[in-house]
Amino acid sequence: RFTEPLLAVVDATRRVAEGDALEEVVAPASDEVEVLVDSFNAMVRRVRSTEQEIMSSNQELATLLATIPTGVLTLSPDNVQFRPNAAAAVMLGHTPWQRTWQPVDILKTTGLEELRLYLESPDHHRQRLEIDLTVGGETCRVEVSRRPLAGGGSVVAMDDLTELVAAQRQAAWSEVAQRIAHEIKNPLTPIRLAAERVQRRVAGLGGDLEHILSSSCEAIIAHVSGLQDLVNAFHQYAQMPTITPQPWSINRLVNETAALYVDFRPGLAIVTELPEEPLWAMVDPVPFRQALVNLIDNAAAAIPGPGRIDIRAWADDTSAILEILDSGSGLPTEDVRVLTQPFFSTKGRGSGMGLAIVDRIVRDHDGVFEIGNREGQGSRARISLFGAVVTQPDTAHESD
Numbered sequence: 001r002f003t004e005p006l007l008a009v010v011d012a013t014r015r016v017a018e019g020d021a022l023e024e025v026v027a028p029a030s031d032e033v034e035v036l037v038d039s040f041n042a043m044v045r046r047v048r049s050t051e052q053e054i055m056s057s058n059q060e061l062a063t064l065l066a067t068i069p070t071g072v073l074t075l076s077p078d079n080v081q082f083r084p085n086a087a088a089a090v091m092l093g094h095t096p097w098q099r100t101w102q103p104v105d106i107l108k109t110t111g112l113e114e115l116r117l118y119l120e121s122p123d124h125h126r127q128r129l130e131i132d133l134t135v136g137g138e139t140c141r142v143e144v145s146r147r148p149l150a151g152g153g154s155v156v157a158m159d160d161l162t163e164l165v166a167a168q169r170q171a172a173w174s175e176v177a178q179r180i181a182h183e184i185k186n187p188l189t190p191i192r193l194a195a196e197r198v199q200r201r202v203a204g205l206g207g208d209l210e211h212i213l214s215s216s217c218e219a220i221i222a223h224v225s226g227l228q229d230l231v232n233a234f235h236q237y238a239q240m241p242t243i244t245p246q247p248w249s250i251n252r253l254v255n256e257t258a259a260l261y262v263d264f265r266p267g268l269a270i271v272t273e274l275p276e277e278p279l280w281a282m283v284d285p286v287p288f289r290q291a292l293v294n295l296i297d298n299a300a301a302a303i304p305g306p307g308r309i310d311i312r313a314w315a316d317d318t319s320a321i322l323e324i325l326d327s328g329s330g331l332p333t334e335d336v337r338v339l340t341q342p343f344f345s346t347k348g349r350g351s352g353m354g355l356a357i358v359d360r361i362v363r364d365h366d367g368v369f370e371i372g373n374r375e376g377q378g379s380r381a382r383i384s385l386f387g388a389v390v391t392q393p394d395t396a397h398e399s400d
Contacts (some may be wrong), residue, residue, distance in 0.1 A: 005033045009040050071142070071158030079120050080104055088158055091142065093135030118144055119156065130161065141165045185231045188224055195220040243284035243364045250279040250313050250320060257292040258311060267306030270296070274313050281320040281385050283365060291361040294354040295324045295381050302328025302379060319367075322383040330373045339371055358383075 008025045015023070024041040071088030075081070081101045089098035092112060107116035114131045128145045140162040148154045199217035202210050251274045261270045292311075299309045307327040314321055331339065339355050355371065358381075362369040367385040374380045 005037050009037060012040070012044075069160075071160070073119070073156040073158065075119060075146075075154045075156060076101075077152035082119060082156075091133060091135070091140070091158055091160060115144070118146075184227060188228055188231065192221055192224040192228075195224070243287055243361075245282040245284055245365065247280055248283050248285050248288075250281055250283075250322065251275070252278070253283070253285060253289055253292065254311050254313055254322070257289055257296065260293070261296060261300070261309075265300065268300060268303060269308045270311070271308060272311045275315070279313050279315055279320055283385070287361045288365070291358045291383070292322075292324075294358050298354050299324055299326035299328065299379070299381070302326055302330075304329070319384045319386045321385075324381045325374060325378060327378045330377065331371070331379050 005025065012023055012025050024044050025037050068085070069087055071091045072085040073088055074083040080103060082104055083099060083101050084092060084097050086095070086098045089095045092107075092115075104116055104119050107113065107119070112133060112135075115133060118129060118131060128143060130141055130143050132139050133142050140160055143159045143161050144156055146154050146156045195217045199214055199221075202213040202217075204210070205213075254272055254274060258270050258272050261268075264270070296309060296311075303309075303326055309327075310323075310325040312323045312325070359369045362383050362385075365385055367383055370382045370384070372380055
């Protein structure tokens with residue numbers, strides 16, 4: 001009754017030292033040893049409770065890290081390994097990396113050199129930096145910040161600033177477009193009127209002088225017309241009105257817009273593929289029709305000769321989807337942020353505002369605009385209107 005419980009306590013302590021789980025001591029004890037055994041068992045219960053709390057906290061932390069949109073990297077004390085959460089793995093373009101240790105050097109071979117340099121540097125513990133991550137041909141702007149951990153190593157937070165930067169750029173372009181439109185528009189009308197007046201005056205002069213003056217006036221008028229188109233595009237982009245969504249038939253919008261291109265150009269076919277039951281969505285028909293016109297114009301310009309433009313619409317469980325495909329020459333890049341920048345043109349002419357206006361209109365409808373190359377030949381533009389599908393209401397506009 002004296003040595004047996006003592007030996008049991010010693011044996012339990014030895015097993016714990018060897019890494020086994022804590023177990024309470026069950027042994028008869030004398031009054032003198034009973035206090036020791038009870039204290040040991042109370043300690044075992046407290047340690048078990050603490051371990052369970054730690055496990056529960058770790059599970060909660062793991063769930064939090066797996067679901068938050070912020071990317072989190074756990075960095076080893078020697079800065080040679082990192083472990084990303086789910087969001088960080090997506091940002092890095094390697095979802096299998098989540099919650100697994102990876103060598104920092106692997107970033108060198110995956111086009112993420114700027115992040116590798118940041119992780120390897122010991123001087124960035126209290127710095128917030130903005131770096132570019134290029135994944136799958138697309139570049140996103142990420143803010144990274146780093147804090148040391150008490151037990152060694154550090155944690156790096158990664159916030160995707162791409163949408164914020166795009167919104168800031170859009171606001172800046174709107175201001176620039178408004179200023180350009182204002183500064184250019186005022187002198188264009190008198191220049192054109194003066195050129196037309198001169199052209200009328202020289203009519204009948206005859207000889208080389210009439211030819212030179214007339215052709216010069218025609219060139220001036222043509223270039224002024226081009227500048228006026230550019231100004232109108234600037235103005236439309238800068239002064240985009242607030243949309244007023246209402247139940248509208250996508251079938252009707254597509255059919256009405258496609259009808260404008262009947263016999264648009266010899267050899268160019270416009271083919272629509274629409275659901276038998278009209279597809280309804282919450283859209284503002286005026287700007288949305290403008291988006292369709294811009295996309296069809298863009299597709300037609302990419303087809304130098306005979307070709308085909310397909311316009312498709314359908315709905316899935318969460319959205320209405322509109323797709324325009326062409327058989328043209330394709331796109332030089334599939335980075336939608338580049339293609340939708342104001343003044344960016346793949347044709348070497350025009351205002352470069354068409355896709356920027358489309359992207360702006362779709363964003364205003366809380367949708368997503370995507371554009372890229374098709375398999376084989378041509379390009380594909382897609383508009384997804386999330387949560388916008390509606391059933392036909394009594395006040396909706398009938399489909400053609």
